[in-house]
Amino acid sequence: MTDAPISAGRDTPKEHNTPLGLGARILGLVAGLILTGIGVVMGFLNDASVQIIILAAIATLTLWLWAWQYILGQFRGIATDHENDHGPGPIRQLWSTYRWPLIGLAAILALFAILSFTVPGFFSVWNVISLIILLVILVLTRVLSRQFQQNRSAFIGIMVLVGLFSIGAMNIDGFASGTNIRSMLLFAAFLGLASVGQTLVSLLGGLDLSIPFVIGGANVGLLYLISLGVPPWLAMCIVLAIGAALGVINGLLSFKLQGQALIVTLGTGFAIAGGVQIITSIGTAFSGNVFGTVPGWLSNLSSMNGTTFGLGFPPAIAIWVAVAIILIVGMRVTVYGRHLYALGVNRTSASRVMVSEIRYWVSAYALSGFFAALTGALLLGWSGGGFIGVGDQYLFLTLAAVVVGGTSLLGGQGGYGFTVIGVLVLQVLSSFLVGLGLNFQWQQFIFGLLILPMVALYARSPHIRTQV
Amino acid sequence: MRAAGNPVIEGVATDMAASQAAGEEKLAARAGRSNPFLLMPITLFFALLMLASLRSPSLMTSFGIGSAIIVVAPLMLATFALMASVIAGRVTVDLSIGPLIGFINVTLIQLHGLGIIGSPITVFLYAIAAGALYQFIFALIVIYVRVQPIIVSLSGFLALSGINLVILPRPGGLAPEFMQEWGFGITIFSPILFIVLAAIALWLLFTATAFYTHLRLMGSDERAAYTSGVPIVPVRIGAHLISGAFAGLAAICFTALISSGDPSQGTTYTLIAVTALVLGGASLAGGRAGIFGSALGALNLYLITFVLSTFNFGAVQSFVTDLAYGSILVISLLLTLLVPFIQRRIPNFSPLLYFVVFSVVSVGVILHSGFNYRGLPEVGAQIATEQVATEQLSEETAPAAISPPGPLALPAALNGPLEVGAVDAETQALRDLAGPLVLSAILLIVIAVFLRITIAEAGQRRNIGMGVGVVAAGLVLLIAWFMTQANAGSVHANPPALTTIHGAAAEDAPHEVSLQEATR
Numbered sequence: 001m002t003d004a005p006i007s008a009g010r011d012t013p014k015e016h017n018t019p020l021g022l023g024a025r026i027l028g029l030v031a032g033l034i035l036t037g038i039g040v041v042m043g044f045l046n047d048a049s050v051q052i053i054i055l056a057a058i059a060t061l062t063l064w065l066w067a068w069q070y071i072l073g074q075f076r077g078i079a080t081d082h083e084n085d086h087g088p089g090p091i092r093q094l095w096s097t098y099r100w101p102l103i104g105l106a107a108i109l110a111l112f113a114i115l116s117f118t119v120p121g122f123f124s125v126w127n128v129i130s131l132i133i134l135l136v137i138l139v140l141t142r143v144l145s146r147q148f149q150q151n152r153s154a155f156i157g158i159m160v161l162v163g164l165f166s167i168g169a170m171n172i173d174g175f176a177s178g179t180n181i182r183s184m185l186l187f188a189a190f191l192g193l194a195s196v197g198q199t200l201v202s203l204l205g206g207l208d209l210s211i212p213f214v215i216g217g218a219n220v221g222l223l224y225l226i227s228l229g230v231p232p233w234l235a236m237c238i239v240l241a242i243g244a245a246l247g248v249i250n251g252l253l254s255f256k257l258q259g260q261a262l263i264v265t266l267g268t269g270f271a272i273a274g275g276v277q278i279i280t281s282i283g284t285a286f287s288g289n290v291f292g293t294v295p296g297w298l299s300n301l302s303s304m305n306g307t308t309f310g311l312g313f314p315p316a317i318a319i320w321v322a323v324a325i326i327l328i329v330g331m332r333v334t335v336y337g338r339h340l341y342a343l344g345v346n347r348t349s350a351s352r353v354m355v356s357e358i359r360y361w362v363s364a365y366a367l368s369g370f371f372a373a374l375t376g377a378l379l380l381g382w383s384g385g386g387f388i389g390v391g392d393q394y395l396f397l398t399l400a401a402v403v404v405g406g407t408s409l410l411g412g413q414g415g416y417g418f419t420v421i422g423v424l425v426l427q428v429l430s431s432f433l434v435g436l437g438l439n440f441q442w443q444q445f446i447f448g449l450l451i452l453p454m455v456a457l458y459a460r461s462p463h464i465r466t467q468v
Numbered sequence: 469m470r471a472a473g474n475p476v477i478e479g480v481a482t483d484m485a486a487s488q489a490a491g492e493e494k495l496a497a498r499a500g501r502s503n504p505f506l507l508m509p510i511t512l513f514f515a516l517l518m519l520a521s522l523r524s525p526s527l528m529t530s531f532g533i534g535s536a537i538i539v540v541a542p543l544m545l546a547t548f549a550l551m552a553s554v555i556a557g558r559v560t561v562d563l564s565i566g567p568l569i570g571f572i573n574v575t576l577i578q579l580h581g582l583g584i585i586g587s588p589i590t591v592f593l594y595a596i597a598a599g600a601l602y603q604f605i606f607a608l609i610v611i612y613v614r615v616q617p618i619i620v621s622l623s624g625f626l627a628l629s630g631i632n633l634v635i636l637p638r639p640g641g642l643a644p645e646f647m648q649e650w651g652f653g654i655t656i657f658s659p660i661l662f663i664v665l666a667a668i669a670l671w672l673l674f675t676a677t678a679f680y681t682h683l684r685l686m687g688s689d690e691r692a693a694y695t696s697g698v699p700i701v702p703v704r705i706g707a708h709l710i711s712g713a714f715a716g717l718a719a720i721c722f723t724a725l726i727s728s729g730d731p732s733q734g735t736t737y738t739l740i741a742v743t744a745l746v747l748g749g750a751s752l753a754g755g756r757a758g759i760f761g762s763a764l765g766a767l768n769l770y771l772i773t774f775v776l777s778t779f780n781f782g783a784v785q786s787f788v789t790d791l792a793y794g795s796i797l798v799i800s801l802l803l804t805l806l807v808p809f810i811q812r813r814i815p816n817f818s819p820l821l822y823f824v825v826f827s828v829v830s831v832g833v834i835l836h837s838g839f840n841y842r843g844l845p846e847v848g849a850q851i852a853t854e855q856v857a858t859e860q861l862s863e864e865t866a867p868a869a870i871s872p873p874g875p876l877a878l879p880a881a882l883n884g885p886l887e888v889g890a891v892d893a894e895t896q897a898l899r900d901l902a903g904p905l906v907l908s909a910i911l912l913i914v915i916a917v918f919l920r921i922t923i924a925e926a927g928q929r930r931n932i933g934m935g936v937g938v939v940a941a942g943l944v945l946l947i948a949w950f951m952t953q954a955n956a957g958s959v960h961a962n963p964p965a966l967t968t969i970h971g972a973a974a975e976d977a978p979h980e981v982s983l984q985e986a987t988r
Binding site: 253256257259260262263264266267268269270271272273274275277278281282396399400403409410440441442443444445446447448449451452455456459460461462463464465467468 | 561563609613614615616618619620622623624625626627628629630631632633634637690691694695700739742743746751752753783784787788789790791792793794795796797798801802804805
C-alpha cells in the first residue's frame, strides 16, 4: 500500500509524502476494523452468503485503510502548510477548503439516516455497503480528480461506472450475470454507434438531430429493399450509402447556417422520415408498415443470442468495439483527426493553415449519417420488423451520451473515447434502474436529474469576468 | 457666399456635415430598427394564408379563425417562452419547454382533481408561478453552476417528461369548469385570444424598457454587456422569469385546448416551438428575436399543416406533412441567407409596410376565394326586380348553382357583389356599425404608414414637417367623421348586439352567405 505514485502528481509532494504518525495509523486501523466488524455482523444477520461477506469485508478494510492513509495525508499536508503562520486553526482551515464536499457528504448521510428510519427494511447490509461505496467513490473522485486536469470527465465517468456496477452487482440479482452484461453491451453498442456522428459533429461545434430519423428511415428502408427482392448485402450497402449521402446533404445545407445546425438537421430529419415512408408505402395497402423477412445473418448480427465466429456474443458488440478503437486511435494519430480538433478549437486559425472548413464539416455529417444508417440496420436485425420510430429515443440519448462523456458541445474538446464512457454510464444506469424495479418514467426522471450534476463536475464554463 | 470663400468656415461646415451625417446614420439606424429577418416569415405567412384560403375558404369564417386561434395559442405562447430565453444568449434553447407545459398541465389537473385550485385566479397564479419557478431554478443553475444551458434544458426535458408520466400515467382528468368551453373554438373572441393578445401587449410594453435593451445587449455579446456595466445576473434571471410566465400561459391554453390532462402530448411542443421560433427569424445564438416573428412562425406552422390537410394524400397524409414540414423549414432557413443581400439593396426595409401591402393583396385573395361568383346573375336579377330579401337569398343561391344562369345584366352583376340589392334592416344596422370601424382601421393603417415614412425622413432631413401635416390631416379627417356621425346618429336608433359582429363583419352580405355555404 504505497502511495508514491499517487503523491507524485501532487502540487507539493515533499510535504505530503510524510508518513502518518503511529497513533494515526493505529486509530485508522481500529476504525477500519470496527467498520468491517459492523459489516460482517450485519452480513450474518441478513443471511448473506459467506463468500460475499468475506469479499465485502476485505474490500471495506482495504478501501478504508487506503483512504485513511491518503486523505489524512492530504489533511496533514494542509495542516503543516499553515503551521507556521498564525492563521485560523486546522479545523477551520479544513472547513473553508472542503466546505461544499463536506456539506454534500453530510447531506448524503442525513438522507440515508432519514430513509433508514422512515422506510422499513431499508437499513440492510447491502444498502449500508452501497452507501459506503458511494461515499468512497465520491471522496476518491473529489480527491483524485485534481490529478486528471486533462481527462477529468473520463476519470469521473469511469468512477461512476465502477460504482454503479458494483452497487448494482450487490443489490440486484443477476446484474453481473453474463446475460445481463451481454444485453447491456448490446444496447450500449446501438447507442454507441448512433453517437459516433453526434460526437464528431460536436467536436466541430455542431449538432445533428437528424440521427433518429435516419435510423428509423434506414430501419424501414432496409426491410423494404429486402422485401423487394434486392440481395440483403446489396440492400445493406445501398442503405449505408444513402445514409452517408443524407449526411452529406445535411452538412452542405447546414454549413452556411452553423448557428442553426440544430434546426436545419431537424428539418432534414423530418423530411427524411416523411420521404422514406412515402416511398415505402407506394404500392402497398399498409401505410408506413413494411413486412418482410430479415435474413439470418442480419438477425445474428445483433440479436441477443448471436455469435461472433463461434464466440457467445453478438457481432454488433464487436463492430462497436472495432469502430471505437479505430476512432479513438484514428482521431489521435491521423491528419484527419488532428484537423478536426483544430477546426473545433479555432476555425480561423485552422483555416489559416489551409484546413478546408467545409470538407471537414461535410465529412463529419456524412459519417454521422453513415453510422446512423448502420444503427438502423442493426436495429432491424435486433427487432426483426421495420418501424420508423425505432430511433426516436436516440434523439436526446445521443446528445446525453456525448455530454455525459465530456465532449464539449462547443467543439474542440473530447473525443469518441469519452462518448464510449458516457454511453456505458447511461446504459449501466438504465439497467440498474430497471433492476431496481423502476419503470420507464422514473428512469427518465432520474436520468434527467443525474445528467446535470455529472456534467457540472467537469464541464463548468469559466465565469464571465475571467473572459474579459 | 462668405462661407464658400473662407476655408475655416468651410472646414467647420464639412465637420458639421460629417457629424450631421453620423447623426443621420444613427437616426436612420434607429428609424430603421426594423428587422429585415421578418421578411421571410411575412412572405411565408401570406403565401400560406392565400393558399389556405383558396384551398379551403372555411378557414376564413368565424369558426375557422376561432379554432385556429385555439390550436395555435399554446404553440405561440410556447414560442414566446423560448424567445424570451433565447434572446439572453449562450444558446439558451429551452428544450424542456414542452415537458414544462405538460408538467403544469398535469399538476393543474391533479390539483384541480383534489379540489385545491379551481377558480380562474388560482389557476392562473399557479400556472404562471410554476413556470416562473422552474425557469428561476434554470437561470440559477445557468448562472451559478455555469453549465451550458442546453445541457440544463436537456436534463430538464428528461426529468420533467419522466415525472409527468408519474403524476398522471395516462391522459385523463377534467379541466377546471370555467375553461371547459374555451376549447370549443366557435367564436374568434374567446378568452384564449385575449390571453394571447395580453401576452403580446405585455411583451411590447416590456420592449420599451431599458431592461430589454440590456437583455438584447447581453444576448448579442455577453462580454461587452458585462464590461459596460450591465447587471447580467438580474437580467438573465428576468429573461427566464418572463419565459416561465409565458410557459405558464401556454400551459393554460394547452389545458383549455384538450380540456383534460395529458402527460406526453405537451412534450411534442418542444420541437415545434423551436421550429416556430427559427421560422420567425430568431437567431438561436441570441440577441435577435421578436414577438411578431415568433407569432408569425407559430402561425406559419399551423398554416402548413392546415394547407396540407386540405390536400388528400390518402394513407400517406402524415408522411407528406412531415416531408413538407421539414422541407419548408430548411428552405426558409436557407432563404434567410439572402437577407444580407436584400438589406444591401434596400437599406430601409420596412416590415410594417411590407406587411400592409401583403395583407391588402391577401385580403383580395380571401375575398375572391370566399366570393359567391355563381350567385352573380341571381343577384343581378334581384337588383333588377328589387323584390327578394337577403334572407331568401341564401336559400335561393343553392338551386341557382345548379340551374343554368339566366340572362346577365352586366352593370348589375358587376355592382351586385358590392351593393347587395335589398338590404334589410339588420344588415343595414350591421353595416352602419361596421363601416366606421373599417374606416378607422384604414385610417390607422394609413397614419401608421405615413408616420413610419415620416420618422425615416426625419432621420435624414431633421424635419418633422411631414409628421405635423399627417397629424393635422388626421385631426381634420377625425372631425369630419364626427360631424357625419352626428348627422347619421339619428338614422339607426338601436344597433344590434355586438356578438353578431365577428370575422367577416366588414364584408357584405353575399360574402357572408357564401361563407355559410362553404362551411356546410
